[in-house]
Amino acid sequence: MCGIVGIVSHQPVNQELYDALTVLQHRGQDAAGIMTDADGRLFLRKENGLVRDVFSQAHMETLIGTMGIAHVRYPTAGCDSSAEAQPFYVNSPFGVALAHNGNLTNADVLKRDLFIQDRRHINTDSDSEILLNVFAHELMEQDKLRLTAEDVFEAVSRVHQRCRGAYAAVAMISGVGMVGFRDPHGIRPVVYGKRETPEGTDYIIASESVALDSLGYELIGDIAPGEAVFISTDGLLSTRRCAPEAQYATCIFEYVYLARPDSVIDDVYVYKARLRMGATLAEKIRREWGDHDIDVVVPIPDTSRTSAVQLANDLDVPYREGFIKNRYIGRTFIMPGQAQRRKSVRQKLNPIDLEFRGKNVLLVDDSIVRGTTSREIIQMARDAGAAKVYFASAAPPVRYPNVYGIDMPAASELVAHGRTHEELERLLGADRLIYQDLDDLIEAVRAGNTNLKDFDTSVFDGRYPTQDVDAEYLNQLELFRSDAAKDSKRRAGQPVIEIHNTA
Ligand SMILES: O=P(O)(O)OC[C@H]1O[C@H](OP(=O)(O)OP(=O)(O)O)[C@H](O)[C@@H]1O
Numbered sequence: 184m185c186g187i188v189g190i191v192s193h194q195p196v197n198q199e200l201y202d203a204l205t206v207l208q209h210r211g212q213d214a215a216g217i218m219t220d221a222d223g224r225l226f227l228r229k230e231n232g233l234v235r236d237v238f239s240q241a242h243m244e245t246l247i248g249t250m251g252i253a254h255v256r257y258p259t260a261g262c263d264s265s266a267e268a269q270p271f272y273v274n275s276p277f278g279v280a281l282a283h284n285g286n287l288t289n290a291d292v293l294k295r296d297l298f299i300q301d302r303r304h305i306n307t308d309s310d311s312e313i314l315l316n317v318f319a320h321e322l323m324e325q326d327k328l329r330l331t332a333e334d335v336f337e338a339v340s341r342v343h344q345r346c347r348g349a350y351a352a353v354a355m356i357s358g359v360g361m362v363g364f365r366d367p368h369g370i371r372p373v374v375y376g377k378r379e380t381p382e383g384t385d386y387i388i389a390s391e392s393v394a395l396d397s398l399g400y401e402l403i404g405d406i407a408p409g410e411a412v413f414i415s416t417d418g419l420l421s422t423r424r425c426a427p428e429a430q431y432a433t434c435i436f437e438y439v440y441l442a443r444p445d446s447v448i449d450d451v452y453v454y455k456a457r458l459r460m461g462a463t464l465a466e467k468i469r470r471e472w473g474d475h476d477i478d479v480v481v482p483i484p485d486t487s488r489t490s491a492v493q494l495a496n497d498l499d500v501p502y503r504e505g506f507i508k509n510r511y512i513g514r515t516f517i518m519p520g521q522a523q524r525r526k527s528v529r530q531k532l533n534p535i536d537l538e539f540r541g542k543n544v545l546l547v548d549d550s551i552v553r554g555t556t557s558r559e560i561i562q563m564a565r566d567a568g569a570a571k572v573y574f575a576s577a578a579p580p581v582r583y584p585n586v587y588g589i590d591m592p593a594a595s596e597l598v599a600h601g602r603t604h605e606e607l608e609r610l611l612g613a614d615r616l617i618y619q620d621l622d623d624l625i626e627a628v629r630a631g632n633t634n635l636k637d638f639d640t641s642v643f644d645g646r647y648p649t650q651d652v653d654a655e656y657l658n659q660l661e662l663f664r665s666d667a668a669k670d671s672k673r674r675a676g677q678p679v680i681e682i683h684n685t686a
C-alpha cells in the first residue's frame with residue numbers, strides 16, 4: 184500500500200515530511216525516503232528501514248528547501264532493495280521526482296514501450312520508476328520551456344491513457360511545482376489540504392487525512408479518480424479531471440485494514456465504517472446463531488478493536504482486551520516472508536489468561552488473509568484455558584490475489600483460497616468461524632457516502648475493476664512474487680549496486 188506525502192510551503196519542509204511519514208508508517212515498514220527541492224537543487228535520502236531509523240539528524244539538516252515529497256514503502260513489485268526505495272528521480276525534463284502508492288498492471292508493456300518508443304532508461308524492476316518515466320516523457324512531449332499547470336495536466340491525462348492498475352502519486356517538478364494524481368478508478372486513497380500562514384497558503388498532498396490532522400492542515404478533499412491537483416512553486420493551486428471515464432472503485436480493504444481508523448477516505452470515516460462492520464457482524468450472529476453461548480468478546484489488536492467494540496455492544500456481551508500488544512512490534516501482515524510474520528505474532532501478542540480461563544471466547548479480527556494470526560491466536564486462547572474459541576472476521580474470506588498495491592500475489596498463500604467454510608474452521612482450529620458477508624461489508628462502507636457506487640472488492644470476489652487481470656497475469660504474478668519465489672531470491676543473496684545521489 185505505501186504512504187505518500189508532498190508539501191509546498193513557505194517554510195522548510197523536512198521536519199513536516201518526516202512527521203507525516205511517521206503518521207503514515209502503518210502503510211509501509213520496509214523503506215522510507217524524502218526528497219526536497221531548494222531553489223532548483225534536489226536533495227534525497229532513502230534507505231530500507233522504519234522512518235525513525237532512516238533519517239539521522241545530519242540527513243535532516245541536509246534536506247533543505249520549501250518543497251518536497253516523501254514515501255514509506257511496502258514493496259509490491261521488484262524487490263525489497265534500497266535501490267527501489269522511493270522517491271524516484273529522473274533529470275529530464277527539468278528534474279522530476281515521484282512517490283507512488285499502488286501497482287501498475289501493465290508494467291511490462293510500458294517498460295518495453297519506454298525503451299523502444301520513448302528511448303528512456305529504466306534501472307530497476309520497480310513499477311514506480313516506470314510510472315515516473317511515463318510521466319516525465321509526457322511532460323517532455325509538451326515541448327515547453329516553461330511548463331504551465333495545463334501542460335502538467337495534459338501529461339497526467341496521457342499517463343492515464345497509457346498506465347493500467349492502481350496509482351496514487353505525488354510528483355515534484357523542480358522549479359515548476361508539485362502534482363498529485365490518482366488513477367481513474369481511485370483505487371488507492373490520496374487527499375489534499377491547506378494551511379494559512381502569515382506568508383501565504385501552504386499545501387499538502389498525502390495518502391491519508393490523518394497526516395493533515397497531525398500537521399495542522401485543513402482537508403480540502405480527496406483527489407477524485409482521474410483528477411490531478413497542481414501547486415506551482417509560487418503557491419497557486421489548480422485542479423483538473425484528467426480522465427473522461429473516471430469512476431470510483433476505491434479498495435475496500437483500505438477500510439477493513441490498511442488505513443488508520445482516524446482517517447477519512449472518499450468522505451467515509453474509516454472509524455465509523457469499522458463500527459458498522461461490527462454492527463453487521465453482530466446482526467449476522469444474532470440471525471444465524473440466536474442461542475449463542477459467547478461469554479466474552481476479545482479483539483485481536485490493533486486493527487480489529489473498533490469493530491469488536493461495536494460487535495460486543497450489539498450482542499450485549501462483555502468486551503475484554505484479552506491480548507496485550509507489544510508496542511515495539513509493527514504490523515505483521517506487511518512484513519516480508521512467512522517465517523518472520525509467524526514469529527512476530529507470538530512476539531506481538533500475549534494473552535491475559537484471566538480473560539480466557541473456562542470461558543467461551545469470541546475472538547474478533549478485521550480479516551483473515553494467510554491465516555498466520557488467527558491460527559496462532561486461537562491456539563494461544565486455548566493454551567490460556569478457554570473452554571470454547573470462536574472466531575469472527577469483520578471481512579469476508581480473502582480468496583483472490585491483490586494486484587493493486589497489497590502484497591498478496593499468490594492465491595495459494597491465502598488460507599481461504601479453494602477451502603470450504605468447514606475446512607477453514609478445522610484448519611484454523613476454531614469451534615465456530617463467522618465471516619462478514621460481502622454485501623454487508625460494502626454497505627458498512629457505503630453508508631458513509633452513498634455516492635460511492637462501486638469498490639475494488641477483488642480480494643473477496645476476484646472482480647478486478649481495471650478489467651485487464653486474467654488467469655495468465657495471475658499465474659505470472661504467483662510465479663515471480665510468491666513468498667517462495669521471493670525467499671529464493673533473497674537466499675541467492677545477490678548484491679545490489681545502487682544509484683543514489685545522497686552526499
Ligand atoms: O491472516 P493474516 O495473514 O495473519 O492477516 C490478517 C492479520 O494481519 C493484520 O494484522 P497486523 O498485525 O498486520 O496489524 P494490526 O496491528 O494493525 O492489526 C490484520 O489486522 C489481521 O490481524
Ligand SMILES: NC(=O)CC[C@H](N)C(=O)O
Pocket residue numbers: 184185256257258259260261267283284285286287309310311588589
Ligand atoms: N505498496 C505500494 O504501493 C508499492 C508501490 C510500488 N509498487 C513499489 O513496489 O514500490
Ligand SMILES: [Mg+2]
Pocket residue numbers: 483484485486487548549556
Ligand atoms: Mg491485526
